[in-house]
Amino acid sequence: MFSFLRRPSQAAPNPPDTPSGDYLLPLSCQRLLSPPRRQLLLENIWQRASLSRAQFVELYRRPLKRYAELVQQxxxxQNHHHAHLGGMLDHGLEIVAYALxxxxxxLLPIGAPPESQSAQAEAWTAAAAYGALIHDLGKIAVDVHVELEGGRTWHPWNxxxxxPYRFRYVKGRNYQLHGAAAALIYxxxxxxEILDWLSDFPEAWSQLIFILAGQYEHAGIxxxxxxKADQASVAHELGGNPARALSAPxxxxxxxxxxxxxxxxxxxxKLNQPDGPSDGWLTHDALWLVSKPISDQxxxxxxxQGVDGIPSTNAPFFNMLQDQGVIQTNAQDRAIWKATIDNGRGxxxxxxxxxLSPALIWNDPNDRPEAYSGTVEMEISDSEDTVPDITPFTTPGPAISQGEEPGATSVVAPFVQSPAQVTGGDAGNFDDLLALLGNINEPSQPEDLPRTHAHSGNDQAQAIVEKIDPMPSTTTELGQAFMQWLKDGIAARKIVINDTKALVHTVAGTAMLVTPGIFKRYIQEFPHIERLAKAQQVNAWQLVQRSFEKQKLHQKTQKSLNIWTCDVVGPRKSKQLKGYLLxxxxxxxPEPPFDNTSLSLRSETMESSQ
Known part of the structure; x- marks a missing residue:
């Protein structure tokens, strides 16, 4: 099966030694893959591939090296997940590890005899890794414009x-195009030799081809x-829960x-209300929705629906909508438009x-409501005409902290807009990543999907309506609604427990509700409670917290305090959690799980001594 592994490969020439001006220096694959985090991911990929070192080098390490050299930094x-310099490489390594x-x-192919599954195992494993690695590769062909020193444009198929190079994001780009563009450069x-080998396994080969063409509806398992691997990597980067993404719809x-x-x-x-305020307005060429209500709801x-990794604040949430191509951007390539609505009657x-494009909501134009009879007039920012096409600027520091090329400390970042820089707090996040990747010898099974995923979209939508309406009129009703939501969410596995990002843990034989996180999560699902809180001149999450306390379902400390403190036990951990004990x-x-061994309930004696 691996006869082609003995064939020689060509070595790539070395890049220039130093950058000039405001350009980034191209780095060798050795330097790009040298940071410890990336080395650990490579080691994890090797162990999951279950191959000899020689086979791993040809099937995985060399493609990963070629990938690193191609995507560089x-x-x-632009401003969603892995938006830092080197983010494409980090995302590529992570998603391969998750996919494996x-x-x-x-057991693949599904339904095949065991002997056939065994004979095809390496091909299916490699195909999953290649599909994951290349799924976003088209972005470097159609989403970014890369300019080489001297003014020439770089194209990845060359x-x-x-x-030395610099880059900027293409304004007005088609956010669906990169999925198909991967076929240009895979x-x-x-x-x-790899393609020849995979083509001998027709089912895996055809599914991989559909992935490379961006046609996931035909790509099967x-x-x-x-x-799922992509959702897990994105959720981890955005501070969500990758384990939920692994078992997502x-x-x-x-x-x-x-x-x-x-x-x-x-x-x-409510659209096109003739007498005044509406949630949105449909014109002949666009659907305009008020930004705050649409983001909250x-x-x-x-x-x-159990979708985790959703930004809790509006700015990154709008960026996510923009990156996913479901909204249209303004002349400055931003999500928010400013407009004056006039109904013509005062x-x-x-x-x-x-x-939004009306076609996104109504496939058949005949199903659309009548266009708004008033006017929707865009306000043009004075700064739009003065934005330069190229605006170089210096980054706070290089993207690669280990083994930098000489002169890399003066590298200047891409023009127009900076990707978010890698923060210094990645150590804890990487602990979470490795914990999720888990025991190499005992891969965890994905969780069973919540029952709601088996229903139709209308059933799911109706469930939301039933939960949101009517609004609780008293704190007692609100406290009861919160507890019912918590119980239902845990039963449906939409609220995770005893996870690194969980808001519910088991400690000292009972449940601990992390505050204020669990109450803020409730408000995110039911933003209409903001109105009730505003009437009482209090933060919405605090209103839910007080309503919960009035249920008297929690223990109090010896000092009659409501809040308990837990120490997080583990390597490089010095975190504390505060919450309520039921x-x-x-x-x-229904059946309390075992205590979370990573948490230790702090005694009041310990707290008073500090």
Missing amino acids: LPAS KIRQTY GPIKC AQILSP LGEIVI KQSLQRQLADGLRYLVRDTF LRAYLLN WRNTLTLLK LDPHTIF
């Missing part, structure tokens, strides 16, 4: 960058593996966003809006 997105973890939970990563995030928007616009929002919809207001864990657990 380009980010994976998920692949271990399947091979790795060999001289041969830069996968050698002809490999497409599902890649989507098959739909892509883009599909879930579109479904949520369709439901809200068709069944919830769409976020609540996604959380209710009501006039200036609002911040999101712009009197009876059966209040939210």
